Amino acid sequence: MIKQIDVVGAVLVRDGTVLAAQRGPSMALSGHWEFPGGKVEQGESPQEALVRELREELLCDIAVGDRVETTSHQYDFGIVTLTTYLATLEAGEPQATEHAELRWIPVADLHSVEWAPADVPAVERIMQLLAK
Numbered sequence: 001m002i003k004q005i006d007v008v009g010a011v012l013v014r015d016g017t018v019l020a021a022q023r024g025p026s027m028a029l030s031g032h033w034e035f036p037g038g039k040v041e042q043g044e045s046p047q048e049a050l051v052r053e054l055r056e057e058l059l060c061d062i063a064v065g066d067r068v069e070t071t072s073h074q075y076d077f078g079i080v081t082l083t084t085y086l087a088t089l090e091a092g093e094p095q096a097t098e099h100a101e102l103r104w105i106p107v108a109d110l111h112s113v114e115w116a117p118a119d120v121p122a123v124e125r126i127m128q129l130l131a132k
């Protein structure tokens with residue numbers, strides 16, 4: 001059976017830019033850009049998972065807002081269902097502990113990096129939602 005993987009991603013917005021994270025060499029989908037986040041663990045709400053993942057991976061605290069998009073994408077390792085949420089920074093400056101790079105990208109330039117395939121619909125939606 002194909003593995004089903006529930007993943008949440010934070011669309012952190014600051015001054016007209018969105019935080020994108022490039023997956024590191026040891027990670028699946030290495031080199032692709034994503035919304036920071038990760039797998040939802042059992043008994044956890046998507047919002048709780050996002051807060052936990054950002055603390056673990058980016059060493060910052062966030063407030064989670066509205067849902068942006070939910071999409072599924074089939075990779076060779078399983079089907080990822082990615083749900084993205086708007087988020088704002090509450091404390092700390094995001095630091096890459098596992099990612100190759102973090103970049104605040106102006107909304108209009110979001111196509112300048114190669115997103116993980118599951119993220120493309122969310123990127124389109126964000127560009128519509130946050131366009132000036």
Ligand SMILES: Nc1nc2c([nH]c(=O)n2[C@H]2C[C@H](O)[C@@H](COP(=O)(O)OP(=O)(O)OP(=O)(O)O)O2)c(=O)[nH]1
Nearest residue numbers: 007009028034035036037038039080082116118119
């Ligand atoms: N975090 C995140 N993962 C994404 C996105 N788009 C996308 O296809 N993925 C995929 C990559 C991974 O296969 C999976 C999430 O795994 P992960 O490695 O980030 O999650 P995790 O920290 O909980 O993983 P683990 O190493 O603890 O097992 O979803 C995205 O925007 N954000």
